[in-house]
Amino acid sequence: MNNTSYKNLILPFSILLVGLVISIVIAIKLYKADLKVQQQELELKANDLKFNIQNRLNVFQQFSKSSASFFMSSDTITREEWKEFITYSQVNQNLKGFQGVAFIANVSAKHIDAHIARFINEFSTSYQVYPKSFTNQYTPILYIEPLDVKNTKAVGFNISSNPVMRKAIEEARDFNETVLTGKVTLIQDVENGDQIGSIIYSPVYKVNKTLNLKENKRDKIIGWSAISFRINDFIKDLVALKNLNQENSIQIKIYDGTLINEESLMYNSIAETNAYPTTTSLISFALPVELNRKTWTLLVTQPSIVFLESKSMILLLFGTILSFLLSYLVYTYQNTARIANEIAKKLTLDLSDKNKELINKNVLLNESYNRLEQAKEKAEARELQLKTIADNFVNGMIYQAVAIDENQRKFSYVSETVNKLYGCSVDDALNNPNLIYSKIHPDDKEKVLRSEREALRKMTVFNIETRIMNPDGSIRWSYLISKPRIISGLVCWDGLEIDITERKNIELELIEAKELAEESERLKSAFLANMSHEIRTPMNSILGFTELLMNDNLAYEKKKQYHEIVHNSGKRLMGLISDIIDISKIDSHQLNLHYTNFNLNKLIDNLYTQFKISPKLKNLELTSFKSLTDSASFINSDENRLVQVLSNLLENAMKFTLKGSITFGYQHTENELKFFVKDTGVGIKEQDLKLIFDRFGQSENHINAIEGTGLGLSISKGIVENLGGKIWVESKINQGSTFFFNIPHIKADSKEIDHIEKELVKIENWQTKTLLIAEDEESNFLYLEAILEEQNLTILHAQNGKEAVDLFKNNPVDMVLMDFNMPIMSGLEATEKIRKINQQVPIIALTAYVMAEDKNKALEVGCNGFLSKPIEKHQLLETINSFLA
Missing domain, CATH: 3.30.450.20 (PAS domain)
Incomplete structure (x- = not known):
């Protein structure tokens, strides 16, 4: 090869070298950019997963607190009441991944035998506290739901025997806050110890006790509510939801505490057999997940993009090929020019030789041209391939x-x-x-x-x-x-x-959901605080004045005054309980309506008379309006519920009207009755109008101004909607408010109404009758006895179901009043046994339970009627008279 050939190689080689360098530099930069994008995406996924784990822990914590509040709301909670609370709370839907929801009792060593004996009797099963290694204080699991095969093994387990669990319940007790345990094996999984779990505890104290000192908290602790869960069950649906699985090569680990080591490892989404090779380059993010005093460490790991498998490698190959092609084109061009020059120099040669040479050169040129065409076609194919990729880019x-x-x-x-x-x-x-x-x-x-x-x-x-x-x-x-x-x-x-619209919408929805949850929590807390005040106020009066009434030297006038205060406080407390029950019925869709025929004008007149003499009316002017004549005002609806709604609205109007007037009544069309209560009171702010019927959203005018729970309007809304209507309000500040509601206008037969209204309850002479009262509470029996003592009845008293059956067998009984919740033998069981003896004797159920299912149970076992506590005198006498008259 001569010097000219070497010179012809310099330019193509230089072009090849520069092209390769540029391709390598661009490929490296693109690879670094891909790594950065991968890091950003992994960080976003890690934070998203942390948010979901944190949110789930907060839900578990809130339910644990609610469970503790449930136990503090009553002196005694039975297993059935606990199960009913768990069922109504819908824990299977709200607590994803939980193992069990339990109540843990705090029992001193000296009371442990009595505790075991009591619950063996109550559970009617073999109940033991185990193990008994921690002798100062025992903390057995008393109730747990769901009560399946696994959870049954946990009943009676002494939490204090486990150091990790004992530390958690002591912290919850001493600091009065929800505490998350460290890494533990649940008692349900003792036989399968590789199942790692954790437990959330909330303390349950005696109510109305000062808890400002640690010693006070230890003295007043009665137990803990607990939610146990396996960490795998807790986290697996969150991992699946975010598609963070092994197919994406993303590994998720959760450690107990802030140290990352094998001892504290609680969860690993990738098994050891599928772990990354030690030579793999990894991207990791460690984020804290906190619940009060407890911290988990969330570690999210993903192999970094391999250069040889990345888009950068494709770009490098494309650049390399393009550099070689361009270098080859330049080399071919120079070689062709050199050949042409040589041909020109040899023009003086023999024509035949020259023709031969020309033919040979043409052959070479054609071959070079063909090679150039092939290279061009390959380059165009590569360009088309890249264009196809770009044009099919998704989103x-x-x-x-x-x-x-x-x-x-x-x-x-x-x-x-x-x-x-x-x-x-x-x-x-x-x-x-x-x-x-x-x-x-x-x-x-x-x-x-x-x-x-x-x-x-x-x-x-x-x-x-x-x-x-x-x-x-x-x-x-x-x-x-x-x-x-x-x-x-x-x-x-x-x-x-x-x-990225879909991703942003999800982010915004999560933010809105978080804000909504926080606002709901704030409103519920305010509502519960108000309810606590409303319950404590009448209870304080009842307890205080009943204690004063024990003084034998108290003057008659004082006694009369104190009796009236206790009576009014009891009525107020009863009204509050009735409101809470109505709200519960409305929320659970168990509000029963009793449609009867009645005179609407008479209902309005009765309400007018009732409220006209009310001391709350003060100097206000009360007027009523009726758009139908008396003879045309017979309708079919739930009279009691209609009175309840109008009474709530009138009570509300009197509270917030200091001067002026209150007008109430109705207008009618062929198909609709439109009721109204109008006042000249303080009015309602425009921004509060949309919250006025929300039990958690009272107007500012209601707060700290006038006593009341604010449930009346919420209950009224529920009743009106169940009656097939709607309720609304129109108001201006300092000009008053008008509440409206409508219901369907269902006309009734006036003759039937006349007949019903003329019927009078007549109390017959019961001197020859014998009444059996089965009631374990002495105060309740004395109340019933006081009502009936004027009727000359013979009264038999049974303190449990067994006594009731024995007395019925040995005495001629004309009627039975049966309490359902009694020791030894329940009222339901006693009723079944009496029905086997006598199918005809009337049996009336007495119970504090007011749900429809409770009434159905009473009727199924053979009861003829059902009275809810507290029992009104006239209601009791009318019921007895209907069977004995």
């Missing part, structure tokens, strides 16, 4: 833009997917870049330009999330990422746009 587009000046851009390339994003063709976008740039949301445009200028100043990657106006006028979120480079003195941006 985004690839673009290249050139900066004309600081504020103007012109696209040199956009992928076909621009039509899906912006509703325009590629040619339209290339000819008119404003079709793209004008769609940036006006509020975001300055932020985008500022970020772009900063990236250009530093020659770094530009990335931002911004809002884009869709062709139909809606708004979407896009993620823009590009990098500037200088070409021929112009700034060129190579970038991607990705539609």
